[in-house]
Amino acid sequence: MDLQLPSNDQVMDAGQATLCDTFQRDFLCCRRIGSLPWKELDQELTLEPPLALCILKKTINHPVCRKYPPSLQYRRLFLSELIKKHERTGAEPLDDLYSALAEVLNSEDPAVCYKSYCLPTGDLVTLSENVAIVSEGTTGLVTWEAALFLAEWAIEHNDIFNNRMILELGSGIGLTGLVICKSCFPKKYTFTDCHQKVLQQLKDNIRLNGFMLEEEHSVTSENPTTLLSVTELDWESVTEQQLLNLDADLVIAADVVYDPEIVTTFTKLLKQLFHYTKAGKKMEILVASTIRSPETYRLFQRTLDDTGLRWQVLPDHKRNIFAYDRNCTVQILKVTLQV
Template identity: 85%
Template sequence: MDLQLPSGDQFMDATQATMCDTFQRDFLCCRRIGSLPWKDLAHQLTLQPLLALCILEKTVKHPVCKKYPPSLQYRRLFLSELIKKHECTGAEPLDDLYSALAEVLNSEETAVCYKSYCLPTGDLITLSENAAIISEGTTGLVTWEAALFLAEWAIEHNDIFNNRTILELGSGIGLTGLVICKSCYPKKYTFSDCHQKVLQQLKENIRLNGFKLEEEHSVTSEKPKTLLSVTDLDWESVTEHKLLKLDADLVIASDVVYDPDIVTSFTKILRKLFHYTKPGNGLEVLVASTIRNPETYRLFQKTLDDTGIRWQVLPDQKRNIFAYDRNCKVEILKLTLQV
């Protein structure tokens, strides 16, 4: 799906038009309310109070928001702050702002909400997420910073992913994989997780973004550029046969070593993948991690060393594409098997 921007109003200058686009990008992906550029907006509203209407049209009233809305609480907080900033100008009240807030206040909250991420091409990746960070006993129903970081890195290094057979470990709801499939054109992409609720949500998000799973293509239909599949992959019990059948030559993962209890099992599956790869595949592994707890991260690196897996930190990407907390330290490790 493409992001269709509302036509620009004549009263805006270039700075104000850019600000509207920034608010749109941040709003659709539900960036933390406090991280939005409210201070800059307050200044611009003193120059042009009607700027609030443009922001309203590009956010809460945007067709993408109407079809795939962020959480009710997020929309309420956003509108409340937008109204507050407009009221501080002393300008005449704008009825459209209050009508939009009233509509939100009279709506019923749902457990599922949507986040939409704009790609450099203008395409959107829209994800259905659970409003709670931990739901159904798993953290896999929301998107984490390392997934966005790895997705940005993939766009900048798309040649690494082009025409590859990729296995993603701990795919969650699919952000990284969907970005790679839309931007980098791998030959085959296998999403994996072990929680049934996550796998169900993952399949829904793949279809939501216009893809079909490999088994859903008819024999007579034209073969897609990328074959997509979803598999239930338990790191502890996965068999050699299953790993060989996946036939991956590139393995990726993001935000999967946030807990010391997971480090051991994750390292074991990596070791299995290196050993159970078909000869000649030359397996590459990329792991993106948000370093929330340095001790846990050092434990992961030590466990890799002890297991005979060599690691190196890759340079960060230079281009900021998605809106997320840039204060979080994220690293991508490239892993190879010591010989």
């Protein structure tokens, strides 16, 4: 998907062009409207229209938005705020802004909406969300900060993921795994979750991003060596045979340690994965967590200790790629088996 700018951007300075890029990144992934760089826009907007028109072209009118639009409400709120900002400059009304708003207001609310995340390569990871089931109570339909954090970390440390047999626990709708598959080129990637509707949404998102599942006997043209599969995995009832079939040498998980009630079950599963690693393979486990409750996080660390697992906090990555709340604390633990 081409994210190149329209031709009239060349009349803007570098700071304004960067601001347009930021609006595009934040808009396509549906970052909270109030978190978009409106204050920076106030400082840049003048009576001349190119900046407002550039933002419009890189967001609402961009081919990615046309093909994979965010929710109708999100687009309406975004346009309303952009028009408000332009009007405050005292400039002449821009027909393009009002035409875009009219089009949105006259559209029917679709059952499916999309979030698109821009990769450093210029490629995208696009996720579809079924509006009707987001409210059904499964956290697997939410993209959490640690998933984005781990995805950024993987891009910066792609050598750790390249040509590996990766198992992801609690994949949700697939953001982290799809970023890794597009950026790090693992040998095999197994997505897992336990909620049926999440699994179906996950399969849809894999296909949406140009991949096909291993059992469909096809792979992406971009990365012909990666095999992708989706497996139902219930941590409480997992069997020995299921663990053997997973066949991984790198296990990752993001934002799964948020509830004290699942800490013991999750930690037990990690211990089992070490014991059921196929002969000759050395297992590595990385767990990324947003520390919303320090007590729950300390409980997880103590439970790892009590289970005979060692852990260490890995250094943060340096490059910020995705838009999310960076005021929250996210850590990645490398978990190993005590010997």
